[in-house]
Structures are given as C-alpha cells and as structure tokens.
Amino acid sequence: xxxxxxxxxxxxLELELPELTGSPxxxxxxxxxxxxxxxxxxERLAARPGLKHLAAHPAEKELALTCVRDAAQRLxxxxxxxxxxxxxxxxxSELEPALRAGVSKLQQGGxx
Numbered sequence: 001x002x003x004x005x006x007x008x009x010x011x012x013l014e015l016e017l018p019e020l021t022g023s024p025x026x027x028x029x030x031x032x033x034x035x036x037x038x039x040x041x042x043e044r045l046a047a048r049p050g051l052k053h054l055a056a057h058p059a060e061k062e063l064a065l066t067c068v069r070d071a072a073q074r075l076x077x078x079x080x081x082x083x084x085x086x087x088x089x090x091x092x093s094e095l096e097p098a099l100r101a102g103v104s105k106l107q108q109g110g111x112x
Contacts, residue, residue, distance in 0.1 A: 005106055022078030030078035041095075044065040055071055063102040069094040091101045 017034065020027045071094045075081065084090035 007046040012097040013073055018073055018076050020081070021076055026078040026082060034072065034075075034081040035090060037081065037084065037086070038068065040086070041068060041091050044088055044092070059106055060103075063099065063106065066104065067098045070098060071095050076100050 015038070020030050022030065051102070071091060075094065
C-alpha cells in the first residue's frame with residue numbers, strides 16, 4: 001500500500017493507494033508516475049479559478065477529491081500509469097463521468 005498526502009490550503013487529500021499490477025520494473029516506475037500524475041491533476045484543480053468556489057462549497061470539494069481518490073484506487077494496472085505518464089488529461093478523462101454524475105446529484109439537492 002502506497003500513501004499519498006497532499007495539503008494545499010483549500011485542497012487536502014489523503015490517499016491509500018492500492019498495489020499496482022505488472023512486472024517489478026513496471027510497478028516501480030508506475031508508482032512514481034502515479035504520484036506525479038495525481039499531484040498534477042490536483043495542481044490543475046487548485047490553479048483553476050474555481051478553487052475559491054470549491055473552498056466555499058464543501059460538497060463540491062468533497063466530490064472532486066472523491067473522484068480523484070476513486071480513480072486512483074480503480075486504476076491498478078502499472079501499464080495505465082506508465083502509458084499516460086505526464087498526461088493529466090487522461091486522468092481527468094477517467095474522472096469526468098463520476099464528476100458529471102456527482103454534479104448532477106448536487107444540482108438536484110442531493111449528496112455526491
């Protein structure tokens with residue numbers, strides 16, 4: 001189990017990341033790439049003008065962080081992380097369906 005902890009003022013995320021599958025070399029490389037890619041996505045979220053919005057709306061902040069956490073825990077193939085190294089858009093694409101569904105629930109007055 002790999003643990004990633006990020007705290008940047010408005011965004012705080014504690015992740016317990018599952019073991020990756022693949023050859024030992026793939027896993028070693030992918031662990032570094034996974035950490036870098038998650039941090040890159042969080043930086044993109046933090047750099048957006050919406051950060052103040054997320055800080056003011058805890059349910060939306062929780063949704064964004066939950067989607068990042070769920071995707072990181074679902075993507076356990078080392079090859080996914082090495083194939084998409086440095087490509088924050090690929091991880092954001094993985095988040096998009098859950099984000100859209102969560103936003104829809106929030107707009108209807110529910111919880112994400």
